[in-house]
Structures are given as C-alpha cells and as structure tokens.
Amino acid sequence: MKNQEYIQSGILESYLLGIVSEEEQREVEQRVLIDNEVAKALQSIEIDIANHYLTNAVPPPPNVREAILLNANKNELKKWQQQNTFKEATNHTEQLKYLEVEVDNTHIKVHKYWRPAFIAVFVLSKIFLIAALYFYFKSDSLTKENERLKQEIKLK
Amino acid sequence: MSDFESSKLQISENKTSVLSNSLHLYEQYGAMAYGIILQIVPQKQMAQEIMIELFDSLTVNPCVEGKVSIAVCIIRKARELALLYKQKFDWETAHVPAAETDTEQAQFIFDLSFRQGKSAETIAEKLNIPKAKVYKAISQYFKTFRQS
Numbered sequence: 001m002k003n004q005e006y007i008q009s010g011i012l013e014s015y016l017l018g019i020v021s022e023e024e025q026r027e028v029e030q031r032v033l034i035d036n037e038v039a040k041a042l043q044s045i046e047i048d049i050a051n052h053y054l055t056n057a058v059p060p061p062p063n064v065r066e067a068i069l070l071n072a073n074k075n076e077l078k079k080w081q082q083q084n085t086f087k088e089a090t091n092h093t094e095q096l097k098y099l100e101v102e103v104d105n106t107h108i109k110v111h112k113y114w115r116p117a118f119i120a121v122f123v124l125s126k127i128f129l130i131a132a133l134y135f136y137f138k139s140d141s142l143t144k145e146n147e148r149l150k151q152e153i154k155l156k
Numbered sequence: 157m158s159d160f161e162s163s164k165l166q167i168s169e170n171k172t173s174v175l176s177n178s179l180h181l182y183e184q185y186g187a188m189a190y191g192i193i194l195q196i197v198p199q200k201q202m203a204q205e206i207m208i209e210l211f212d213s214l215t216v217n218p219c220v221e222g223k224v225s226i227a228v229c230i231i232r233k234a235r236e237l238a239l240l241y242k243q244k245f246d247w248e249t250a251h252v253p254a255a256e257t258d259t260e261q262a263q264f265i266f267d268l269s270f271r272q273g274k275s276a277e278t279i280a281e282k283l284n285i286p287k288a289k290v291y292k293a294i295s296q297y298f299k300t301f302r303q304s
Contacts, residue, residue, distance in 0.1 A: 010295030050227035057187035
C-alpha cells in the first residue's frame with residue numbers, strides 16, 4: 001500500500017486508540033520506523049487526537065485528586081520501606097564478611113572441643129608426674145639397696 | 157559527551173523524574189481521562205474509582221517511556237480500564253443510533269469500537285462491511301471534528 005493510501009486508511013488513528021490487533025500494531029510500528037512520511041503523519045494524528053480529547057475534557061471532583069495523592073504517598077512509603085529493608089540487609093551481609101576484632105580484649109575464643117582436650121592433657125600430666133615420682137623414688141631406693149648389697153658383699 | 161547530548165540527557169532525565177509522578181500526570185491529563193471514562197462508564201462513582209486506579213503510579217508510569225505520546229497512552233489506558241469495569245459490571249451504555257449519512261455512520265462505528273469495545277472484525281461482520289471501512293470510519297470521525 002502506498003504511503004498516502006496507508007495514512008488515509010484510518011489504521012493510524014485506530015492504532016493510536018488501541019483498537020487494532022497485535023499484528024496490525026506491529027505492522028504500524030515497523031512502518032513508522034522505516035517511513036518518515038508515515039511517522040510524521042502519525043505524530044500529527046497523535047496531536048489531533050490528544051487535542052480532541054483535551055477539548056472534551058471533564059474536570060473530575062477534587063476528592064479524586066486527594067485519593068490519588070494518598071495513593072502516591074502510600075506507594076512512596078512502600079518504596080521507601082523496601083529500600084530501607086534492602087539497605088539493612090546489605091549492611092548485615094557486609095558485617096558478616098568481616099571478623100570483629102577487638103584490640104583491647106585479652107581473651108580469646110576457642111572451639112568447645114578444646115575443653116575435654118585440655119582436661120585430658122591435665123589428667124595425663126598428673127599421671128605422668130605421679131609415675132615419674134614413683135619411678136624416681138623406686139630407682140632411688142633400688143640404688144640405695146644396691147649400694148647396701150655391694151657393701152655387704154665387700155664386708156664378707 | 158557534547159553539550160547538546162548532555163542537555164538532551166538532562167531534559168529526558170527531568171522529564172522522567174517530573175512526569176513519573178502520578179500527580180503531575182493527573183494535573184495535566186486528569187480531566188481528559190475523566191471525560192473519556194464518563195463516555196464509557198456513565199456512573200460517576202465508578203468513573204472516579206477508575207480514575208484513582210488509572211493514576212496509581214504503577215498503571216500510568218509506563219506511559220512516560222512508551223512508544224506513543226503520554227496523552228495518547230493515557231487515552232488508551234483510560235479506555236481499557238473503563239471497558240474492563242464495564243464488562244465486569246455488565247453495564248449497557250446508550251448506543252449512538254445507526255444512520256445513513258457518512259458522518260453519522262462514522263460516529264456510529266466509532267461508538268461501537270471505542271466506547272462499546274467491539275473489535276473491528278465484529279463491527280465489520282455486524283454491519284456487513286469490510287474491516288478497512290471500519291478503520292476508515294474512525295479516521296472520518298476525527299476528520300469531522302477537526303473540520304468543525
């Protein structure tokens with residue numbers, strides 16, 4: 001279809017009013033991209049349609065404006081709350097990335113398994129100490145006994 | 157970036173930031189939208205409810221970055237929403253009577269299409285005319301208004 005025929009066919013008006021099918025809508029959009037003349041005609045019709053409805057406008061009652069304002073404020077509040085929750089979540093994850101290091105603290109935190117290990121080491125150390133003392137005194141007494149026996153043999 | 161490009165970017169940013177506010181859109185196009193809605197849904201209480209839903213930022217904000225102008229986008233959305241409410245509550249609006257002259261015929265077809273929400277195929281079938289003639293009648297309807 002030639003440009004003028006296409007423009008005068010009424011498809012552009014119907015497209016702007018949202019009356020055409022999806023296929024026709026795509027066709028108009030493609031034609032507008034390719035053809036400058038059609039694009040200009042579409043722009044001019046767009047202005048005409050807007051002017052037509054603006055001249056036939058009916059001012060709504062003031063309570064509509066108030067309700068829209070209230071809705072807008074609610075949406076803003078929702079957006080703000082969402083942003084804040086996101087910020088808090090981001091801060092929390094950022095905190096988790098780093099270990100808390102306190103320079104003044106002289107204490108260290110260790111794993112709970114160290115407690116039985118420490119008790120075991122303590123008990124074993126006591127056992128070894130007792131054993132060491134026992135063998136020391138035993139060897140001491142044996143040395144003394146040995147000396148005494150040597151002297152007895154010498155005397156005989 | 158050149159001065160022209162940066163100023164163009166600034167303008168588009170300003171446009172988005174200013175117009176994204178549903179209240180600004182309402183101030184500019186509210187009366188137009190209300191006029192359209194009343195043509196489709198003549199009950200004032202319901203028309204006001206439709207207006208509130210229409211200008212809820214989530215419904216109207218996509219118009220700012222659409223393929224068509226903001227005014228046309230709001231016209232489309234107002235019609236869509238009003239037709240949806242009309243279907244939901246099964247309202248009957250006054251039909252423009254069928255007529256013989258071209259102008260009256262164009263007005264009748266426009267009414268069936270825009271206000272009653274009938275598709276071009278349905279209208280063509282009902283009036284026993286080709287679909288192209290339906291589109292032509294819609295164009296004729298606006299031409300008549302431009303001339304008057």
